[in-house]
Amino acid sequence: xSFELKCVNTIRAISADQPExxxxxxxxxxxxxxxxxxxxxxxxxxxxxxxxxxIDRDRFVLSNGHACALQYSMLHxxxxxxxxxxxxxxxxxxxxxxxxxxxxxxxxxxxxxxxLGQGISNAVGLAIAERHLAAQFNETNMPVFDxxxxxxxxxxxxxxxxxxxxxxxxxxxxxxxxxVLYDDNEITIDGETSLSFTEDVLKxxxxxxxxxxxxxxxxxxxGSLLKAIESAKSVTDKPSIIKVKTMIGYGSPGxxxxxxAHGAPLGKEELRKAKEFYGLPPDEMFYIPxxxxxxxxxxxxxxxxxxxxxxxxxAQYAAKFPEKAAELSRRMAGKLPExxxxxxxxxxxGKDKDAATRKYSHGVLGAIGPNLPELVGxxxxxxxxxxTDYQGVVDFQQDSPDGRYIRFGVREHGMVAVCNGLFxxxxxxxxxxxxxxxxxxxxxxxxxxxxxxxxxxxxxxHDSIGLGEDGPTHQPVETLEMLRxxxxxxxxxxxxxxxxxxAYQSALEHRETPTVIALSRSTVMAIPGSSIEKALKGAYVAxxxxxxxxIVVATGSEVGPSLKAASALTxxxxxxxxxxxxxxxxxxxxxxxxxxxxxxxxxxxxxVEASAVHGWxxxxxxxxxxGTFGMSGPGDDVMKLFGYSVDNIAQKxxxxxDFYKGRQVPDLSDRPKPDMLVNGH
Numbered sequence: 001x002s003f004e005l006k007c008v009n010t011i012r013a014i015s016a017d018q019p020e021x022x023x024x025x026x027x028x029x030x031x032x033x034x035x036x037x038x039x040x041x042x043x044x045x046x047x048x049x050x051x052x053x054x055i056d057r058d059r060f061v062l063s064n065g066h067a068c069a070l071q072y073s074m075l076h077x078x079x080x081x082x083x084x085x086x087x088x089x090x091x092x093x094x095x096x097x098x099x100x101x102x103x104x105x106x107x108x109x110x111x112x113x114x115x116l117g118q119g120i121s122n123a124v125g126l127a128i129a130e131r132h133l134a135a136q137f138n139e140t141n142m143p144v145f146d147x148x149x150x151x152x153x154x155x156x157x158x159x160x161x162x163x164x165x166x167x168x169x170x171x172x173x174x175x176x177x178x179x180v181l182y183d184d185n186e187i188t189i190d191g192e193t194s195l196s197f198t199e200d201v202l203k204x205x206x207x208x209x210x211x212x213x214x215x216x217x218x219x220x221x222x223g224s225l226l227k228a229i230e231s232a233k234s235v236t237d238k239p240s241i242i243k244v245k246t247m248i249g250y251g252s253p254g255x256x257x258x259x260x261a262h263g264a265p266l267g268k269e270e271l272r273k274a275k276e277f278y279g280l281p282p283d284e285m286f287y288i289p290x291x292x293x294x295x296x297x298x299x300x301x302x303x304x305x306x307x308x309x310x311x312x313x314x315a316q317y318a319a320k321f322p323e324k325a326a327e328l329s330r331r332m333a334g335k336l337p338e339x340x341x342x343x344x345x346x347x348x349x350g351k352d353k354d355a356a357t358r359k360y361s362h363g364v365l366g367a368i369g370p371n372l373p374e375l376v377g378x379x380x381x382x383x384x385x386x387x388t389d390y391q392g393v394v395d396f397q398q399d400s401p402d403g404r405y406i407r408f409g410v411r412e413h414g415m416v417a418v419c420n421g422l423f424x425x426x427x428x429x430x431x432x433x434x435x436x437x438x439x440x441x442x443x444x445x446x447x448x449x450x451x452x453x454x455x456x457x458x459x460x461x462h463d464s465i466g467l468g469e470d471g472p473t474h475q476p477v478e479t480l481e482m483l484r485x486x487x488x489x490x491x492x493x494x495x496x497x498x499x500x501x502x503a504y505q506s507a508l509e510h511r512e513t514p515t516v517i518a519l520s521r522s523t524v525m526a527i528p529g530s531s532i533e534k535a536l537k538g539a540y541v542a543x544x545x546x547x548x549x550x551i552v553v554a555t556g557s558e559v560g561p562s563l564k565a566a567s568a569l570t571x572x573x574x575x576x577x578x579x580x581x582x583x584x585x586x587x588x589x590x591x592x593x594x595x596x597x598x599x600x601x602x603x604x605x606x607x608v609e610a611s612a613v614h615g616w617x618x619x620x621x622x623x624x625x626x627g628t629f630g631m632s633g634p635g636d637d638v639m640k641l642f643g644y645s646v647d648n649i650a651q652k653x654x655x656x657x658d659f660y661k662g663r664q665v666p667d668l669s670d671r672p673k674p675d676m677l678v679n680g681h
Contacts, residue, residue: 117160126422165414
């Protein structure tokens with residue numbers, strides 16, 4: 001047995017040991033992919049286990065995240081803060097080896113993977129980031145950014161539609177530093193891939209504009225794989241995919257090549273036989289030969305030497321280009337440019353012209369975009385509708401990598417997954433846009449933004465039935481509450497220009513919380529007395545009265561008619577206050593005393609939002625909401641039909657007050673707080 005094979009077999013064994021110890025997990029893919037892991041960590045990649053956040057490290061993404069035991073094995077072998085006890089406690093609470101890779105849990109993990117197709121799509125964002133930052137910062141003989149993005153993915157990743165969206169974009173952009181190793185083991189959970197997946201993957205990727213190769217002999221030697229990776233590196237104007245023929249569960253005499261090796265431990269006896277085949281002690285768990293450990297320690301030391309050489313180069317760079325170095329240091333520290341927040345537009349009711357909130361958003365981007373150089377993003381082929389470009393911004397394309405506006409095409413899901421990769425890379429702040437209804441296409445990636453603590457900004461326009469003639473296929477009714485149900489996601493629905501500016505300020509200042517900004521197509525009236533500062537608390541009293549007998553709480557385009565209805569009610573002897581609530585999540589994070597000052601809970605409260613009713617029970621006693629799909633027609637007519645006219649809001653408010661005459665008003669002030677919403681309590 002060659003020493004190279006001894007290393008590979010050691011990786012196979014300790015990767016199979018982890019699910020065996022946990023009595024859960026996926027041993028088969030790590031056993032098949034071990035030669036790829038050996039090649040990348042042992043021979044190819046530059047990385048720093050002592051400084052995992054080094055900005056010029058090669059990025060690695062395990063897109064088939066169920067194979068995470070493989071990644072944990074490599075992180076341990078190369079000196080990351082992943083101990084042998086972490087491996088022994090695979091999938092247990094409190095250890096750095098969760099059931100799928102989590103970037104906030106394990107040093108050396110770049111992105112959360114597991115939902116198939118997400119990782120390879122994130123990798124496209126990582127590769128875009130490298131190319132863009134290289135164009136921004138590199139100088140002659142001083143390549144501050146000069147690294148590759150490597151991916152291991154499986155059949156499932158390439159079946160998921162999100163990967164097709166992102167990889168099509170990668171081919172268009174010619175991302176030559178993106179290299180994918182495709183684990184072609186011909187097995188899925190149901191059985192052989194021939195049951196459902198018989199396309200020629202490489203022909204598809206060739207059509208995308210990728211450089212393609214295939215190799216078939218990695219079980220015993222990685223020589224051909226190393227040559228294929230070098231060949232991929234030589235093609236600088238195309239991303240590369242290398243189809244690597246593997247055998248799932250390689251070395252397991254009873255399960256190799258079968259679906260039984262995929263999602264369950266091998267079993268004690270089967271694992272013992274596999275280790276005998278590998279030439280390793282069959283009864284010893286987590287056995288790492290000294291010479292194997294020494295090899296990977298030396299590989300890691302080479303990475304540390306490269307990091308130190310980079311640091312020396314960067315010191316010279318900082319002396320020669322101090323402004324660029326200072327800019328990069330600011331971004332690495334996560335600080336906003338001085339004076340940026342002061343540039344946010346402010347409006348005064350009666351003086352400034354009313355507009356749709358998507359137009360106010362356009363104004364914000366025009367104000368901050370030229371002054372926030374890390375802001376990168378774009379729209380899913382809806383730029384004229386989303387209004388997400390601004391004067392002077394340049395497209396990011398093959399021949400203009402310094403551009404900051406990305407034309408994502410009609411690829412909503414891929415767009416968000418790419419933005420997750422852009423954020424994960426560091427030194428960039430991504431935003432992306434589509435119609436609010438189409439978050440249904442990309443919610444899987446939005447959920448991962450929230451889980452990963454990636455502060456991506458989602459600019460979602462055409463936010464209600466008020467968009468009108470496009471009809472119910474385009475009118476979101478359930479979408480806001482779906483998004484609000486995702487933990488660590490702020491959902492803003494601003495009602496005027498000041499609230500729109502506040503939404504962006506909150507998004508920019510919450511780096512570890514993504515933000516959805518839901519924006520109207522229709523014109524909204526300015527809210528008298530609104531301000532950025534008030535809106536930053538999530539909710540505030542937009543119209544005060546003495547001794548109110550009714551409170552109307554509204555969001556977005558419904559704040560305006562609610563204000564008019566409240567004025568009519570007050571004039572008719574029903575004193576009515578109005579609360580604008582642009583963001584429920586931010587409001588619930590305020591002190592209890594502030595929440596009670598805005599919504600006491602014991603005054604009849606009517607919620608008005610052109611959206612589903614779910615969730616509003618925390619804030620109101622009744623609501624004007626939507627329980628059906630919308631309808632095609634002029635926006636004003638549709639809104640009136642569904643009850644959002646001034647007259648109907650006033651009537652429903654009067655009805656609510658009448659209902660509680662002589663009755664005790666249920667106190668809503670004990671509504672659950674975010675820290676109470678744990679384990680159903």
